[in-house]
Amino acid sequence: MTRQEILTELKKVIAPYTTNKEMLANINEDTDLIRDLKINSANLVDIIIDAEAQYNIEIDYDVADKMMNVGTCIDVISERLK
């Protein structure tokens, strides 16, 4: 998958956890999950679990702790897809 394809799928994973739909529609690799998308930190594990299911991968929290913005999320997912 290309980074753009991962980003498109990632939007679907994130969508249930943000009320900032306008920002979600315009996310880029610098978008911060908590600061920009107003995602509550209590939902970060949900996003990891949903991403695991979406991409059929496993994400350890050792790696997941880097998933604070869209770009690093794509880095982690792309690495796991190799």
Added chain:
Amino acid sequence: MISTGNDIISLNAINVARTKQPRFYSKILSGNERSLYDEPQFTAIPFEIFVWLLWSIKESAYKFLKRIDQKLIFTPVKFEVTQLEIPAGFSIINFGQHETEGIDFADGSALKGTIAIGTYKLYSRSLIYKQLILSVVDDNKNFDTTCWGIKSISSTAPDTQSAAVRGFLLNRLQNALGFKDITINKNPDGIPVLLQASKDTGIPVSLSHHDCVIAYCFKLANQD
């Protein structure tokens, strides 16, 4: 260290079935913490509440340390709750009020915890109600200058929650403690800073919101 950290969890907003799944809680709890739950004292606490209790302690510890180490990354399983003490006769009761505020946790209803993060050792106090969990963390076992507040609000919109928790904290500081001309800003690391006449007061504050509940804490001074 002059810092503080808190976290609030709305138990109405958690996914109970998902929380009980190993693939979920294994991203929050260490092996030792899963063993901790086997202690007889925890029969009064459902497993899903135990998981979110530990999450709130860890998140509070992260907020406490983030003020000191801006490069710190939150890895829940590496923030290990090594001890957790439940008060005698503990039971989970209704929040039953619109808001509550206090200093210290002297009425004996709080759970007392110890958290290890690398070489750091921190202490926690947690309140559990049927609707919510509040945790506050310090590097001192003594919480008698730690002020805290919990409030239910009607909106779940993040911006409204954020404004509400700031207003809740400022009211306490102005009305109960006599502070004037105070505001709360966030520094570039996202840490809240209490300003008086636009100057940093040096008083550490922590803010939290989740679903329809908000909470603050601040520490006036170290006693030891």
